[in-house]
Amino acid sequence: MQTRREMLARSAQVAGLLAAAGLLPGTALAAWPQAAFEAKTMADVVKALGGGAPAESKDVTITGPDIAENGAVVPVGCVTALPGVKRLALLVEKNPSALAASFDVTDLVEANFNTRVKMGQSSNVIAVAMMNDGRVLYAAKEIKVTLGGCGG
Amino acid sequence: MADPMRIRAQAAGDKATVRVLMSHEMETGLRKDSAGKAIPAWFIQEVSAAINGKPVLTAQWGPSVSKNPFMQFNVKSAKAGDKISVTWVDNKGDKRTDEATVS
Numbered sequence: 001m002q003t004r005r006e007m008l009a010r011s012a013q014v015a016g017l018l019a020a021a022g023l024l025p026g027t028a029l030a031a032w033p034q035a036a037f038e039a040k041t042m043a044d045v046v047k048a049l050g051g052g053a054p055a056e057s058k059d060v061t062i063t064g065p066d067i068a069e070n071g072a073v074v075p076v077g078c079v080t081a082l083p084g085v086k087r088l089a090l091l092v093e094k095n096p097s098a099l100a101a102s103f104d105v106t107d108l109v110e111a112n113f114n115t116r117v118k119m120g121q122s123s124n125v126i127a128v129a130m131m132n133d134g135r136v137l138y139a140a141k142e143i144k145v146t147l148g149g150c151g152g
Numbered sequence: 153m154a155d156p157m158r159i160r161a162q163a164a165g166d167k168a169t170v171r172v173l174m175s176h177e178m179e180t181g182l183r184k185d186s187a188g189k190a191i192p193a194w195f196i197q198e199v200s201a202a203i204n205g206k207p208v209l210t211a212q213w214g215p216s217v218s219k220n221p222f223m224q225f226n227v228k229s230a231k232a233g234d235k236i237s238v239t240w241v242d243n244k245g246d247k248r249t250d251e252a253t254v255s
Contacts, residue, residue, distance in 0.1 A: 032197045032212055075222075077224075092216055096180070100213070101212070101213045101217055103210075106207065109201075109228065110225070110227075112226055115217060118178075118215075
């Protein structure tokens, strides 16, 4: 017959195994900042990534078209020439989750990234640079979308 | 296993421009299929790049990145012959690594 003590020990073992196997949903990647990707505004995203109040800056540049015909594929780029950048993030303000991509910058790579994002509707696209000294700088650009990228 | 990435790395001066084209559906989880059921989210969460085995870049992506994602970045002090490898991991735990030589 099993004692209560044995039962408890066994259930703890099973729970440990489940956690180790990563069976709980959403825990596939520990480093992925879920809160930041769920945030709706730039201020919330920056906060979730551990930054202070963002300030607009001319030293950060966002590139992209003025009008995008197809919102499913909008080429955007973020650049900054400032030294000491820790992270560059790309945000689409009116998307269901504002944060599109976040790039961790190292000494071996230039703070200059290009990618393509989806846009549900015309919106501001924002490049946010988080600096090593704690400053958070951003630049915004409005991109008009004639055909949204989130429809089915 | 997902389809291979297309990586092109070109040296210009003391840096190399790397362009990566990945093959991935990048489902947002918000679209619905013809029966009105939501299609589950399926997107690349993390991308990392390395030169000669030394990490240069990690990126976290959300579902807002386009289908078959494109990414371009510049690696400092890279020369022809260096090996660039790029890895991605998606939210289902699938991953893929591909390598290219700087030309």
